[in-house]
Amino acid sequence: MIKDHHEGYIGWAEYERNQKQLALNNYGRAGGAKSGRGGRALLSGIMTCGRCGRRLSVAYTGNPQSRPVYRCDKPNLMMGLPRCMTFGGPRVDAAISRELLQAVAPMAIEAAFKAERMHREQQEDQKRIMDLELQQARYEAGLAERRYAACDPDNRLIAAQLEKNWEAALRRVRDLETRQPAERPSDVKVDPGAFTNLADNLSTAWNAPGVTMRARQQLLRTLITEIVVDVDDDARDVVLTIHWRGGQHSELRVHKPRTGEHGCATTEDALAVMRSMAGRWSDEHIAASLNRMGLPTGQGKTWTAHRVASVRRVRGIHAYRSAEKDGEWLTMTDAAKALGVTNHVIRRLIKAGVLPAVQVVPGAPHRADDLASEPVKTAVARKGRPCRVVDAGTLPMFTDT
Numbered sequence: 001m002i003k004d005h006h007e008g009y010i011g012w013a014e015y016e017r018n019q020k021q022l023a024l025n026n027y028g029r030a031g032g033a034k035s036g037r038g039g040r041a042l043l044s045g046i047m048t049c050g051r052c053g054r055r056l057s058v059a060y061t062g063n064p065q066s067r068p069v070y071r072c073d074k075p076n077l078m079m080g081l082p083r084c085m086t087f088g089g090p091r092v093d094a095a096i097s098r099e100l101l102q103a104v105a106p107m108a109i110e111a112a113f114k115a116e117r118m119h120r121e122q123q124e125d126q127k128r129i130m131d132l133e134l135q136q137a138r139y140e141a142g143l144a145e146r147r148y149a150a151c152d153p154d155n156r157l158i159a160a161q162l163e164k165n166w167e168a169a170l171r172r173v174r175d176l177e178t179r180q181p182a183e184r185p186s187d188v189k190v191d192p193g194a195f196t197n198l199a200d201n202l203s204t205a206w207n208a209p210g211v212t213m214r215a216r217q218q219l220l221r222t223l224i225t226e227i228v229v230d231v232d233d234d235a236r237d238v239v240l241t242i243h244w245r246g247g248q249h250s251e252l253r254v255h256k257p258r259t260g261e262h263g264c265a266t267t268e269d270a271l272a273v274m275r276s277m278a279g280r281w282s283d284e285h286i287a288a289s290l291n292r293m294g295l296p297t298g299q300g301k302t303w304t305a306h307r308v309a310s311v312r313r314v315r316g317i318h319a320y321r322s323a324e325k326d327g328e329w330l331t332m333t334d335a336a337k338a339l340g341v342t343n344h345v346i347r348r349l350i351k352a353g354v355l356p357a358v359q360v361v362p363g364a365p366h367r368a369d370d371l372a373s374e375p376v377k378t379a380v381a382r383k384g385r386p387c388r389v390v391d392a393g394t395l396p397m398f399t400d401t
Helices: 012-025 074-079 090-150 156-179 198-206 213-223 268-277 283-293 305-315 332-339 343-352 374-381
Strands: 047-049 057-061 067-071 086-088 224-232 237-244 249-255 357-359 366-368
Touching: 067 090, 086 090, 090 156, 090 198, 090 213, 090 237, 090 249, 213 224, 268 283, 268 305, 283 305, 332 343, 343 374
Parallel strands: 047 224
Antiparallel strands: 057 067, 067 086, 224 237, 237 249, 357 366
16 A cells, blocks of 8 residues: 555545544443443443443433433343442433533633733734834834925925825824724733633533533543542442543542432431421421521422421421420510510520520520529519610719719
8 A cells, every 4th residue: 555645535644543533432342432422321431330340331211211320231241240330320420510610610710811811912912013113104204304304495306206205104104193092901900700600601501401412422521531430339429530631530429329319308407407396396487497597498499387297207207296395495485475575575685695595406496494583584674774684894884973
């Protein structure tokens, strides 16, 4: 074979690159990697099993079959051995997407700063060129004026030509002065805070409806070489070791849900509040406390008494029973009725430390007791001045006369 004997459609170097890429795309062989060709799985053909070293395959479940599941089933298909691992794809795809956007965001911000610097440098170069050109034109106009002034008036032909040259030089100066910008570019520095939402813009573009999965896969493969996967069965975590292009590596852990566990489960913080309050407070109080704390339901909604009762039944949390409520503690409303004051007065007494009260968790209603103490009686009986603690070390502003 004689290379380049005839003109080809492509060059020899491009042909070799194509052959190499075709060999890499044959992911069925060892060391192969599947190219981004679409589908519903973001990490299709790029993940390697950390136990046997084979590529993970993708299966689709659900009705319709749209939920990707990653699994290493080559030992099972080839040798009848158990599968190395199997885990769902949505959580892993979302975690890798977040990691990718976090890695790209600093680069995008730096690129924006660099583009701004290049734009300013280009403007300064253009301004400098125009200033030099105007300076040269003014010099030529002055030189033409001096030549015309030094010419003998009797030499009419020479004087007429020098006058034309002078007029042309003045006309060029006027044109260059007209082309000068009316205002100089501002010297305002680029504020880094203006680019803080760039990562959000990248996330919006990544999740835009018009972006296909093939485009996301191709972008992913430009930044990530491969992902080595293992499953920590004790912690029920999917351990992802990301090999970035350039030699960097990072580890990411994604919780592997149990059978029947979904992503809309109630958070542990909300469950802890329910367990702490359920024995003493009604579902209405628990729902109000959870809403004040900013803890939404698993679906991102606000709490109601019905939703609290539903979660309690599922989780086996015992309910509030009014018959079990003894007289050792009172709610704020009960304490206000017992003392004959308003809830605002009770709240001020608790804040001042006059009335002992406790909260099960921060944000829950107060539980008051010991209403018969002398400080409480004195504070309630005080009508002419605010209910506050008298500090013996505080000097009065006006002395008694």
